Amino acid sequence: EIVMTQSPATLSVSPGEGATLSCRASQGVSSNLAWYQQRPGQAPRLLIFGASTRATGIPARFSGSGFGTEFTLTISSLQSEDFAVYYCQQYNSLWTFGQGTKVEFK
Amino acid sequence: EVQLVESGGGLVQPGGSLRLSCAASGFTVSNNYMNWVRQAPGKGLEWVSIIYSGGGTYYADSVKGRFTISRDSSKNTLYLQMSILRAEDTAVYYCAGGVSGWYVYWGQGTLVTVSS
Numbered sequence: 001e002i003v004m005t006q007s008p009a010t011l012s013v014s015p016g017e018g019a020t021l022s023c024r025a026s027q028g029v030s031s032n033l034a035w036y037q038q039r040p041g042q043a044p045r046l047l048i049f050g051a052s053t054r055a056t057g058i059p060a061r062f063s064g065s066g067f068g069t070e071f072t073l074t075i076s077s078l079q080s081e082d083f084a085v086y087y088c089q090q091y092n093s094l095w096t097f098g099q100g101t102k103v104e105f106k
Numbered sequence: 107e108v109q110l111v112e113s114g115g116g117l118v119q120p121g122g123s124l125r126l127s128c129a130a131s132g133f134t135v136s137n138n139y140m141n142w143v144r145q146a147p148g149k150g151l152e153w154v155s156i157i158y159s160g161g162g163t164y165y166a167d168s169v170k171g172r173f174t175i176s177r178d179s180s181k182n183t184l185y186l187q188m189s190i191l192r193a194e195d196t197a198v199y200y201c202a203g204g205v206s207g208w209y210v211y212w213g214q215g216t217l218v219t220v221s222s
Contacts, residue, residue, distance in 0.1 A: 001167075034208040036151075043200055043215055044143075044151065049208040056210075087151055091207025094164060095141070095153040 002026055002090050006098035012106040013078050021101045023071040023088035032092035035064055035073045038100075039084045047086075048073065078103070108132040108211050110201050115216030122191050122220070128184040128201030128213055136179040138205055142186045144197035145215075154199070155186065169195075191220045 003026040013019045023033070031051040036044040046055040048064035051071060061076040075082055083105055088098040110133070114126040126142070128135075142154040155165045155175040163175050174187040184201050198217050202209035 032207060036209075038151075043212040044202075044209070045212070046204075046208060046210050049206075089151075089153075089208070094166075095156070095207065097151040097153065100150045 002029060002093050002096050004088055004090055004096050004098035006086075006088055006101045008101060009099070010102045010104060012104055013083075014106045015080060016077050017106075019075045019078055019082075019103055021073040021075075021086055021103075023066075023073070023098050025069045025071075025090055028068045029090040029092035031067055032090055033064075033066065033071050034089045034091065035062075036087045036089065037082075037084045038087065039081075044087065075103075110203070110211055110213035112199065112201055112213040112216040115199065115218045117219045117221065118191055119222050120192060120220055123187070123189040124191065124218060126186040126188065126199055126201075126216060126218070128186075130182045130184070130203075133182075133203070133211060135177050135182050135184050135203070138203045139207070140175075140177065140184045140201065140203040141209060142173075142175060142184075143200045143202050143209070144195075144218075145200070146194075146197045149197075152197075157184070188218070191218075193220050196220045 005024045033051045035048040038044045052064045085100045109131045141156045157175045172190045176185045198215040200215045201213045204210035
C-alpha cells in the first residue's frame with residue numbers, strides 16, 4: 001500500500017497570506033495525485049487532479065505541483081472560506097489519502 | 107446538476123449487517139468510477155471500495171470479504187452491503203465518483219455507528 005504523508009498537520013495563517021501544504025508518497029505515483037478541501041460538516045471537494053490541474057470552478061489562487069513522490073498545494077492569498085482541512089490522494093495504485101493538513105486562523 | 111444522495115446508515119450491533127445506497131441524478135452511475143469513502147469521527151478519509159464502469163471491483167484490505175459494492179443501472183444507484191460489522195467500521199460513509207481515479211462528485215454522507 002502506498003502511504004501518503006502530509007505536512008504540517010496544522011498550518012496557522014492570517015487571511016491574505018499564502019500557504020504551502022506538502023504531500024509525500026512512500027513510492028512514486030507519477031502525476032496521479034489529487035487534492036481535496038473539506039470544510040467542517042461538509043463533504044470533501046475536489047481542488048486539483050493530475051497533480052496540477054484545477055478542477056472546474058476552483059479559483060486560480062489554488063495551484064498544485066510535483067511529480068513522483070513530492071507534491072505541493074499552494075494557496076496564494078487565503079480567503080475566509082479557505083480555512084479548512086486539505087487532503088492529498090494518490091490514485092496510481094488503488095487509492096490512499098494523506099492524513100490531512102488543517103489550515104486555521106492565526 | 108449532479109446529485110449523489112446516500113441513505114441507509116444507522117446504529118447496528120457488532121457482527122450485524124447494513125446496506126447503504128447512493129442514488130444519483132444528473133450523473134450515470136454505470137458510466138463512471140464509483141467509490142465508497144469513509145471518515146471515522148474526527149479522523150481523515152479512507153477509501154473503501156470501487157466499482158468501475160466495466161463492473162470490476164476492488165476493496166480496501168480492512169473491508170475485504172465483509173463488504174460488497176454493487177450498482178443497479180435501472181435505478182441509477184450504488185450500493186454497499188456491509189456485514190460482520192465492527193466498532194472500527196463506525197464512520198460517515200460517502201459515495202464519490204468521476205470518470206477516472208479522482209473524485210469529482212461526492213454525496214453528503216451517511217453515518218454508520220457500530221455499537222452494542
